[in-house]
Amino acid sequence: MVALPMQDDLRRVLDDEGHVLPGVKVPELSEETLHRMFDVMLQVRTVDERMMRIQRQGRLGFYMKAIGEEASHFAVLPLRPTDWVFPSYREQGAWFWRGYSIDEFINQLFGNEKDPVKGRQMPVHHSARTLNMVSISSPVGTQIPQAVGAAHAAKILGKDDVAMTFFGEGTSSTGEFHVAMNFAGVYKAPVVLVCRNNGWAISVSASQQTAAKTFASKAVGYGMPGIRVDGNDVLAMVQVSTEAIDRARAGEGPTMIEALTYRVQGHSSSDDPSVYRDPNEPAPWEKKDPLVRFRNYLKQIGLWTEPLEVGIVERHNQAISDAMSRADKLGPPALETMFDEVYEEIPWHLEEQKQWLLRQERTKSPHAH
Amino acid sequence: MPVMNIIEAVRDALRSEMRRDPRVVVLGEDVGKFGGVFRATSGLFDEFGADRVIDTPLAEAGIIGTAIGMALYGLRPVPEIQFSDFIFPAFDQIVNELAKFRYRSGGQYPCPVIIRTPVGGGIRGGHYHSQSPEALFIHTPGLKVVAPSNPYDAKGLLLACMRQNDPVLFMEPKRIYRASRGEVPDGDYTVELGKAAVVAEGTHCTILAYSGMVSIAEEAVKKATEAGISCELVDLRTLMPYDIDTILASVKKTGRCVVVHEAPRTCGFGAELIAAIQERAMEHLEAPILRVTGFDTPFPYTLEHEYLPTAERVLGAVRQTLEW
Numbered sequence: 001m002v003a004l005p006m007q008d009d010l011r012r013v014l015d016d017e018g019h020v021l022p023g024v025k026v027p028e029l030s031e032e033t034l035h036r037m038f039d040v041m042l043q044v045r046t047v048d049e050r051m052m053r054i055q056r057q058g059r060l061g062f063y064m065k066a067i068g069e070e071a072s073h074f075a076v077l078p079l080r081p082t083d084w085v086f087p088s089y090r091e092q093g094a095w096f097w098r099g100y101s102i103d104e105f106i107n108q109l110f111g112n113e114k115d116p117v118k119g120r121q122m123p124v125h126h127s128a129r130t131l132n133m134v135s136i137s138s139p140v141g142t143q144i145p146q147a148v149g150a151a152h153a154a155k156i157l158g159k160d161d162v163a164m165t166f167f168g169e170g171t172s173s174t175g176e177f178h179v180a181m182n183f184a185g186v187y188k189a190p191v192v193l194v195c196r197n198n199g200w201a202i203s204v205s206a207s208q209q210t211a212a213k214t215f216a217s218k219a220v221g222y223g224m225p226g227i228r229v230d231g232n233d234v235l236a237m238v239q240v241s242t243e244a245i246d247r248a249r250a251g252e253g254p255t256m257i258e259a260l261t262y263r264v265q266g267h268s269s270s271d272d273p274s275v276y277r278d279p280n281e282p283a284p285w286e287k288k289d290p291l292v293r294f295r296n297y298l299k300q301i302g303l304w305t306e307p308l309e310v311g312i313v314e315r316h317n318q319a320i321s322d323a324m325s326r327a328d329k330l331g332p333p334a335l336e337t338m339f340d341e342v343y344e345e346i347p348w349h350l351e352e353q354k355q356w357l358l359r360q361e362r363t364k365s366p367h368a369h
Numbered sequence: 370m371p372v373m374n375i376i377e378a379v380r381d382a383l384r385s386e387m388r389r390d391p392r393v394v395v396l397g398e399d400v401g402k403f404g405g406v407f408r409a410t411s412g413l414f415d416e417f418g419a420d421r422v423i424d425t426p427l428a429e430a431g432i433i434g435t436a437i438g439m440a441l442y443g444l445r446p447v448p449e450i451q452f453s454d455f456i457f458p459a460f461d462q463i464v465n466e467l468a469k470f471r472y473r474s475g476g477q478y479p480c481p482v483i484i485r486t487p488v489g490g491g492i493r494g495g496h497y498h499s500q501s502p503e504a505l506f507i508h509t510p511g512l513k514v515v516a517p518s519n520p521y522d523a524k525g526l527l528l529a530c531m532r533q534n535d536p537v538l539f540m541e542p543k544r545i546y547r548a549s550r551g552e553v554p555d556g557d558y559t560v561e562l563g564k565a566a567v568v569a570e571g572t573h574c575t576i577l578a579y580s581g582m583v584s585i586a587e588e589a590v591k592k593a594t595e596a597g598i599s600c601e602l603v604d605l606r607t608l609m610p611y612d613i614d615t616i617l618a619s620v621k622k623t624g625r626c627v628v629v630h631e632a633p634r635t636c637g638f639g640a641e642l643i644a645a646i647q648e649r650a651m652e653h654l655e656a657p658i659l660r661v662t663g664f665d666t667p668f669p670y671t672l673e674h675e676y677l678p679t680a681e682r683v684l685g686a687v688r689q690t691l692e693w
Contacts (some may be wrong), residue, residue: 084441084442086438115475116475116477117474117475118475118476120472120475127474127475128477129474129478134441134478135473135478137465137469137473142434142461142462142466144434145431145434145437145462146435146437146441146466147438148431148435148438149434149436149438149439149440149441149442149446150438150439150441151438152438153438153442153443153444154442155420156394156421156439156444157443157444161442176430176434176461176462179426179428179430179431179434180431180434182426182428182431183425183431183434183435186426341472341475341476342471342472343471344471344534344535347610348563348610348613349610
């Protein structure tokens, strides 16, 4: 086997201020697409801030923000609707880009009767079959071999669909990551493996997850290219992802992308980074904010105005408020739905347990709002 | 009607379903050209090719993890775990992922993966080629667990599994893989999941068994008959969901019951069966329900015969219920 070249250079299109770097090709994106990208980035930022606020007010049990990492979600941009995504839990932008509605998003967080997953999972564990967005699991890395399997299935069935999966740099320490990378390489599966290296796995820094120089370098051992990209540069993300998706679709096999970004805030609403992280560490990254950089870029090419942005943010804020007021009127899923869809049909023992439960007097849940 | 052993019956089921349904694929360690270490997939690679009979890299979590992705996308994967003792690297994929996909996605993502795996001792395989881990999987909501004891059921149950939409752990009794022979129809048939079989009718005591323990129990029934004791033997066939109606009908008739499994005793499936019976048929019981099981030790190599239930021990338990 010919050794694949290491691609340790960080791929970038924009500098930290959002200027196109000299000699770099800018991905060809229509004005409409650029506007929609900006729109979805602002949507993620707006949704995250609002959801975190209501979490702090005690109205939402749990939340996970992606602030500062939004650009990395746009790896999904070049995918076709028939392609599949196996997400982790911090890719809100991927959901919105592919058409997940704010109502679905908020109903899932609240686990109400219109929650797409019927109140069966914690907040941020979305699922959307019609968008080929696969149900999210909390244990990290489980989705990676599944993405490889879906990609390989497409190949077996003679379809040219591609699967993409997201995971954090901490997940690269799991067995599942290595198993999946190996299967992907051996099968030449049409899969794109996006590692969001945001520097922190809850309280453990990236330097404590690996002795390798980069996460992307792990790809070499599995016979696939590993590309390192500025994960706060949305244009570079789209460019690198396009290349990887094209390779996959052309039958050239998998690609691992390491998107270098930074978790500016806590792991989740339950986390407090001040306990384990130098409080000065986020500051330089805030200067590389993907939203600011993309805004500056759009400004330079004449596609940004302040009223435009204000309008987008207002629209999303309104949409969130509307969705929340609709959600406020909804109750929890019906009690008997607890027993649905464990299996395709309810077997006798679950039917018996369900009937027993329905005969019991209901007591108030300590978590009821 | 052709006579087959269990391996041939499993292979026949796989082959006929792969001919019928192009979505069915087989994957696992050594299942391709070699045809599996027990030869269950022998000949399938030549007939269906490398895309449908897939030799995987050696990693169980990868076999099950990729099978899940294949099923989500629309295939009907039938992965093989070479020995059930090797299933644990895939435990998270089976318990937290495969079994939960339909439920956790609000019904959006059914995940019909049928995991075949040889179980049980009696082959001088020591701890890592002999275990019976069914209780761990019966305890996993979302999984079905099927455990045939003979060639006819092996083919009919496996065909039934491949035609329904829930994930299944299909446990094959490796001790009698070749020793158990019987008539198996050439054509297409299924054995309904969730239905036990009354293998022998009797009046004094019910014996509940499954998988490799059915033949041991049959031997015990014969010995009992010679001693003037009439036993009813129920082969459970499907462990989750198990056939409570057939079990209760038999126990209500005989008033006594012995449960046989080779897995360790504590929290074994026998404990659940006994709990379920006494909750529903206490007034019919003439004696405590007894268990004949493996011990709560790791599976021993040299002393495996002493570890495993024998016909004599089963008969001893039957006598004990009669003498109570």
